[in-house]
Amino acid sequence: MIAQFEVLAPKTIQEALQLISGNPRAKILAGGTDVITGFHQGSSRFIDTTTLIDINHIPEMHAITETDSHIVIGAGTPFTHIVENPGVIKYFPLLAESCSVIGSLQIRNRATIGGNFINNAPCADSVPALLVYEAKIRIQSAISDREMPLADFLVKPYKTQLKPDEIVTEVILTKFDDGYKGNFYKLGRRRGVAISRLTIAVFGKVENDIITDIRIASGAVTPIGMRIAELEQKLIGKPANDDSLKEAAIELGKIILEKTGIRWSAPYKLPVMQQVCYQQLHTLVFGKE
Amino acid sequence: MKKFNVVGKPVTRQDAYEKATGTALYADDYTFPGMLYGVMVRVPASHAIIDRIDYSAVAGNPAVTAIVDHNDIPAQKKVGPIKQDQPIFSWEKIVTPGDVVAMLVGQNETELLQLRDKVSVEFTALPVLTDPLKSMDPDAPRIHPQYENNAIVHYPLRKGDPEKGFAESDYIIEQTYTTQFIEHGYIEPEAVIAIPLGKAKGVKILGSIQNPHTTRKVVALVLGLPLTKVRVVQAEMGGSFGGKDDQMNILSARAAVAAVKTNRPVKIRFNREESILESYKRHPYHMHYKVGFTNEGKLKSMRIHITADGGAYASMSPFVTWRTVVQATGPYEVENVFTDVHAVYTNNPYTGAMRGFGSPQPIFAQEQIMDEIALKLGMSPLQIREINGFKTGSVTASGQKLDNHEVNLSTVINKAVEETNFVEKWQKNQKDNADVAKQLNFANDSEANQFILTKDQLIAPDKTWRKGIGLAASYRGCSLGAEGIDVTSAYLSVQLDGSAYLLCGLAENGQGLRTTFCIVAAEILGLTVDKIFYLEQDTAIAPDSGPTVASRSTLMGGGAVRNAAETIRERMVRSVADEWKVSADSITFANNTVSSSENNKSVTFADACGITYKHKENLATIGFYQAPEVSWEEETGQGSAYFTYVYGCQIAEITVNIATGQVYVEKVTAVHDPGTVLNLQGALGQVYGGVTQGVGYGIWEEISVHNGKIREMNLDQYLLPTSKEIDDITAIFIEGKDEHGAWGAKSLGEPTLELGAAAVANAIQNATGTRFYHNPINLEEILLNRKLYPEDLKRGSL
Numbered sequence A: 001m002i003a004q005f006e007v008l009a010p011k012t013i014q015e016a017l018q019l020i021s022g023n024p025r026a027k028i029l030a031g032g033t034d035v036i037t038g039f040h041q042g043s044s045r046f047i048d049t050t051t052l053i054d055i056n057h058i059p060e061m062h063a064i065t066e067t068d069s070h071i072v073i074g075a076g077t078p079f080t081h082i083v084e085n086p087g088v089i090k091y092f093p094l095l096a097e098s099c100s101v102i103g104s105l106q107i108r109n110r111a112t113i114g115g116n117f118i119n120n121a122p123c124a125d126s127v128p129a130l131l132v133y134e135a136k137i138r139i140q141s142a143i144s145d146r147e148m149p150l151a152d153f154l155v156k157p158y159k160t161q162l163k164p165d166e167i168v169t170e171v172i173l174t175k176f177d178d179g180y181k182g183n184f185y186k187l188g189r190r191r192g193v194a195i196s197r198l199t200i201a202v203f204g205k206v207e208n209d210i211i212t213d214i215r216i217a218s219g220a221v222t223p224i225g226m227r228i229a230e231l232e233q234k235l236i237g238k239p240a241n242d243d244s245l246k247e248a249a250i251e252l253g254k255i256i257l258e259k260t261g262i263r264w265s266a267p268y269k270l271p272v273m274q275q276v277c278y279q280q281l282h283t284l285v286f287g288k289e
Numbered sequence B: 001m002k003k004f005n006v007v008g009k010p011v012t013r014q015d016a017y018e019k020a021t022g023t024a025l026y027a028d029d030y031t032f033p034g035m036l037y038g039v040m041v042r043v044p045a046s047h048a049i050i051d052r053i054d055y056s057a058v059a060g061n062p063a064v065t066a067i068v069d070h071n072d073i074p075a076q077k078k079v080g081p082i083k084q085d086q087p088i089f090s091w092e093k094i095v096t097p098g099d100v101v102a103m104l105v106g107q108n109e110t111e112l113l114q115l116r117d118k119v120s121v122e123f124t125a126l127p128v129l130t131d132p133l134k135s136m137d138p139d140a141p142r143i144h145p146q147y148e149n150n151a152i153v154h155y156p157l158r159k160g161d162p163e164k165g166f167a168e169s170d171y172i173i174e175q176t177y178t179t180q181f182i183e184h185g186y187i188e189p190e191a192v193i194a195i196p197l198g199k200a201k202g203v204k205i206l207g208s209i210q211n212p213h214t215t216r217k218v219v220a221l222v223l224g225l226p227l228t229k230v231r232v233v234q235a236e237m238g239g240s241f242g243g244k245d246d247q248m249n250i251l252s253a254r255a256a257v258a259a260v261k262t263n264r265p266v267k268i269r270f271n272r273e274e275s276i277l278e279s280y281k282r283h284p285y286h287m288h289y290k291v292g293f294t295n296e297g298k299l300k301s302m303r304i305h306i307t308a309d310g311g312a313y314a315s316m317s318p319f320v321t322w323r324t325v326v327q328a329t330g331p332y333e334v335e336n337v338f339t340d341v342h343a344v345y346t347n348n349p350y351t352g353a354m355r356g357f358g359s360p361q362p363i364f365a366q367e368q369i370m371d372e373i374a375l376k377l378g379m380s381p382l383q384i385r386e387i388n389g390f391k392t393g394s395v396t397a398s399g400q401k402l403d404n405h406e407v408n409l410s411t412v413i414n415k416a417v418e419e420t421n422f423v424e425k426w427q428k429n430q431k432d433n434a435d436v437a438k439q440l441n442f443a444n445d446s447e448a449n450q451f452i453l454t455k456d457q458l459i460a461p462d463k464t465w466r467k468g469i470g471l472a473a474s475y476r477g478c479s480l481g482a483e484g485i486d487v488t489s490a491y492l493s494v495q496l497d498g499s500a501y502l503l504c505g506l507a508e509n510g511q512g513l514r515t516t517f518c519i520v521a522a523e524i525l526g527l528t529v530d531k532i533f534y535l536e537q538d539t540a541i542a543p544d545s546g547p548t549v550a551s552r553s554t555l556m557g558g559g560a561v562r563n564a565a566e567t568i569r570e571r572m573v574r575s576v577a578d579e580w581k582v583s584a585d586s587i588t589f590a591n592n593t594v595s596s597s598e599n600n601k602s603v604t605f606a607d608a609c610g611i612t613y614k615h616k617e618n619l620a621t622i623g624f625y626q627a628p629e630v631s632w633e634e635e636t637g638q639g640s641a642y643f644t645y646v647y648g649c650q651i652a653e654i655t656v657n658i659a660t661g662q663v664y665v666e667k668v669t670a671v672h673d674p675g676t677v678l679n680l681q682g683a684l685g686q687v688y689g690g691v692t693q694g695v696g697y698g699i700w701e702e703i704s705v706h707n708g709k710i711r712e713m714n715l716d717q718y719l720l721p722t723s724k725e726i727d728d729i730t731a732i733f734i735e736g737k738d739e740h741g742a743w744g745a746k747s748l749g750e751p752t753l754e755l756g757a758a759a760v761a762n763a764i765q766n767a768t769g770t771r772f773y774h775n776p777i778n779l780e781e782i783l784l785n786r787k788l789y790p791e792d793l794k795r796g797s798l
């Protein structure tokens, strides 16, 4: 059941920032795919919301711009645009892939990248890819303008560093050199419209049979999407052979068990996370069959 | 075979345009002046005595026009198709969480939804019975104290001497299989409006109703009105699958009671949660099979014990489980059979009719057993079915000889096998995947968890995807069989411009019956389908033709429409022959014209109607069709259960990720003998939908209960297959000859659904070398050999 609320539709970021400042009962409406379902469920996150500020009429909020060194994605860009963007496909293929398996086509036409990580559900599918790419975000308010790594922004499930008067305006991605490769895997119960049981993104570089850089981020199986720094540290400098990958996968299981404790799903998810991690690292190092 | 003009050709559905453009009117699209809404009041318990209901917190509220409960019911307070155990409004007890004690009625539904929690119901909680296997324990809580125990029904079937059969067997396999609750998942949740018409006229019901005549009967009983004063009109249906029967009868009765009390139209509409909460489900079955067979693969004996969880109310359990007892041994000759099927009460959601109706469960068990036997004897699944499968003249478990129709079991199986190259693939997979069983190697202790793997347990990417192919076959009795009276009527009224009204007492539930019946009438009258206008379902016009269930509409309704059209045609032939002074035999009907080969004269169909009218012949009629005799002996389960049968075989080709338990369904080949295919598009639709639901049953769909409460309260948790789940469905029809219905067109709707889960289960065995006994075979089942459920019912996102 949805109570009555007011919807405002600013045309510029400045206007939106003015509207949200000093109105703690206002929330941003992007694709609405979390907001509206949240209203329906009577979610505590939206219980006090009386005003929605619709950012869909602000062109900068859904623009994707590319320079030599960066791709900047407006936080209000729907997934469909990201998935189809040639620059994203070329330079950030894991992001394109992870966004392409979100919900259904209809959901992807509405749901935005900003909404995904601001909602910060454990199963937000774009997050692991953004984390291995070390995405930064730009956060603006009427009186401030700051940038921070996405990893720092995400605090705990459904909680970020966003302040009530702030809007996330951009996702900033820095291009990598050619030596990097990566993989993303989403495991859902079915193929269409699947909430992730677990996701993993791996991204790294192998030089002379040595793993010289590696980034591993998980989603759904950890409380929020996160990089597994302790595991990355252990792998960097290791020979790129089957044994080190197996050790790493098992280590990941131990780390996650430590982070989450034994949840009802653990008998399934923990072993499977190790399998999937091993397979993704294997493919990264040895290539696809 | 007869050459057809319209039958078997692709014909556009009559309702396609409106549905595709969103202009079709469903029950909730209708509003009436002064209309009120009814909102349910429930009790947060699964089993409890109701001590007192205190309405004082809402009684004076201006949003509440009326409070309706059992005290407002003028006549019968409890209803049910066999046992009248289900209250329209509960007043003594709550026996399952969906139960409703009262309804708040008012203009603003949103306000009522907020107010309903303010009604205070004092209750005394009773022990909750959730395990059907404990239902018959002497100390089990009694769900309905008016009955001696929790038994709903028991069907025995006794044939030959099972013990002797086991003694003569070289091998005996014993196995237990279980299946889950299934939600129908009709896209349109329940909606109904009751409109009071005043003392003289009674009440009109407009709703999303599967069986308008049954609804009429229930509402009339509850209101104490004659049938003629309850008029039920069906709105466009957004799916039913067997689900909008009892549930809609009860909602219609609630709305009607409120409409009479307030003298205003009252609408009830459910959202998805409320729909899942209150509506009945497909029965979970617990099935124990003991099968004896010889070295040569010949089945000797079967002993089957099945317990069906009927949930809180008897509903259709006695009918559903009867089909089970007839078909439990599958399409195979077995000399000696001992079957007991029980349905029992629990405090779980109640179970009733759902597409398949007592067949998907035993097929899940018995078609896996056939593969197990093949494996044990080193045969292929095809061989074992060839040895035992029904042929013309075979005798079923109930002692019925199959000799009045083409017994096409081996034809459908062979066609499916050839089409998929089944045997070769099956054998190759069986060899390639022999190593997987070791990998899965489940702990004996089902609770033992291994959270951290060892290196040798990790599976390399090139070893992780395993192919599997699986086959399942079935026979299915058409229509109601010895379950009930099996007759239908159809009203046909030809107009003087050559167009015609048609209406059968069976209802359009989305299956495309309107189009099929128009095809039948058009074929006989030589009309194009667009000349026939199918009327809206209305109990004041259409004669009661029994329920629209059991895949019987094409067969039984087709028979009645054919009869009506033939009657009109005869009258027209008579008149035209007389007018032209030619022999009746020379008259033909085609392409909207009527001609005689004798005088080479042709007139339009409309003109032929004019001639008939001039000859004072009636251009309207009610056609009738009656099923042949069937029989059933209750004590022994022997008899001619159904007057004819259909046969089907489906083959599933899948890939299993043995590291994650994911199953991808690549292709399902469905070969069915539905008799003559009248409506090709409709038939294909039945296959695509039925296969998808069948596969959904096997892999994703499950309603699980925790203390009687449902966990999967919406479609984010209850996982229906999406359009992406099955890559390819190939439908093939073998049109076996039969004398019944319209040109031997029989049944297809349910046969297409009942095989999918079994075919997938057999394919999973083929991919993993491991047999799974508990449906659905989901991620956890494959990797852990059990299900995992969250500890509480709360969602993380709240």
Ligand SMILES: Cc1cc2nc3c(=O)[nH]c(=O)nc-3n(C[C@H](O)[C@H](O)[C@H](O)COP(=O)(O)OP(=O)(O)OC[C@H]3O[C@@H](n4cnc5c(N)ncnc54)[C@H](O)[C@@H]3O)c2cc1C
Binding pocket: A027, A028, A029, A030, A031, A032, A033, A034, A035, A036, A037, A055, A075, A076, A101, A102, A103, A104, A107, A110, A111, A112, A113, A114, A115, A116, A117, A118, A119, A123, A124, A125, A126, A162, A166, A167, A168, A169, A193, A194, A195, A196
């Ligand atoms: C059927 C369905 C399937 C789904 N499947 C998936 C899936 O497979 N994977 C997945 O990850 N998610 C899935 N989701 C969840 C959802 O679609 C995503 O999280 C989506 O990215 C949310 O984006 P949105 O634009 O719709 O956010 P909204 O609902 O508009 O907003 C979400 C939250 O973020 C805030 N917000 C949004 N934009 C800004 C901004 N620029 N600045 C400040 N605050 C902002 C809002 O105020 C709100 O609190 C699914 C949802 C549905 C309904």
